[in-house]
Amino acid sequence: MARLTAAIGSSHVPLLGVGIDQGKMDDPYFKPIYDGYNWTKEWISSPENKPDVVFLVYNDHASAFDMNLIPTFAIGCADEFAPADEGWGPRPVPNVQNDADLAWHIAQSLILDEFDMTIINKMDVDHGLTVPLSLMFGQPDKWPCKIIPFAVNVVTYPPPSGNRCYQLGKALRRAINSYEEKDLKVQVWGTGGMSHQLQGPRAGLINAEWDQQFMDDLTRDHDRLISIPHIEYLRETGSEGIEMVMWLIMAGALGKNPRELHRHYHVPASNTAVGHIVLEPAN
């Protein structure tokens, strides 16, 4: 049987991939950012915590999807995905190996549960997916687990509501729990955010208080989190802060009252507030 063992939330700022790829881990600008991931790197490398599969929720940033296709929820079901060339060559990181059997199971289960998925076989994965892997696993020759890419549209409005993401997370948990073919430890990662605005005269907006409250309520108040409208993300966390709805898929999969194991928050990485949290489900 497959079971959800833990969940990880993390920003996926492209600069953090650049810092790792160029060996700038100890640079004074980067060090306090990466140091906040040391706890997680150690925790995830111990055999009891190491996942067999990560269900990785992220968004594509005009890499695999241009304006021709804008899937709201897309699940990667092929055996392998390569890192995308985002304009300066692909990141020097391993290809992502999928557990395609579990991915197809989840896709079917979600659709039968009335969450209509777009299924993707051919897709390159951009920094949204590869940066969190580098933050958690460093620079291995191959990633230590299988990864199911799950892309959410948070670029063209309207993205899915926070509540829709949360309900999808609950359906994802049911899908994981109903997989009987193999014994698997599964983690769900919600990535993106936290507060940032990359455009217009208001660019550079950061709201640390709001971000910390959001992380607080991942263990305390899911009802508040799922009722946050898009306009609040826009006003309070900048135009790109909307990425945080992806963390609510993770929250839905965890269920209420998860336990917080670790947290890290740092401003800035490039234009962005970096947030990171490790959570364990209550049951």
Add this chain to the structure above:
Amino acid sequence: MTSVHDYLEEFDDIPGTRVYTTKRARQGYWLNQFAMSLMVEENRTRWKADEKKYLEDWPMSAEQKQAVLDRDYNRLLDLGGNIYFLAKIFSTDGLSFVHAVSTMTGMSVTEYQDMMMNGGRSPVGVRSIKEGN
């Protein structure tokens, strides 16, 4: 159910922000697809060799083409550009996100970087035009 009109109306009340709505996505379709074409090395080479000539192949408005040549990113947002697509243009120019983004704020790169190092732009006073908060 949420009314599309009510949903969209609020977006215009955020100071200094262009939300990438479907209206902008329609207006900027070719602009964004042009930017996307710079993901390919061969296209980047052709683009760098002669920008105006490269733009001749794309059915964009004259205003969009001029704003691209001017690297006027606020104008490009108004004309339907999306920042993740426009990023292909400034990445091809060798600019970082911080550098390119700072050009939209009226601040110098150094001033903008200093603001970020000091915790970023506060949301106080820039949440709503109507409320002034």
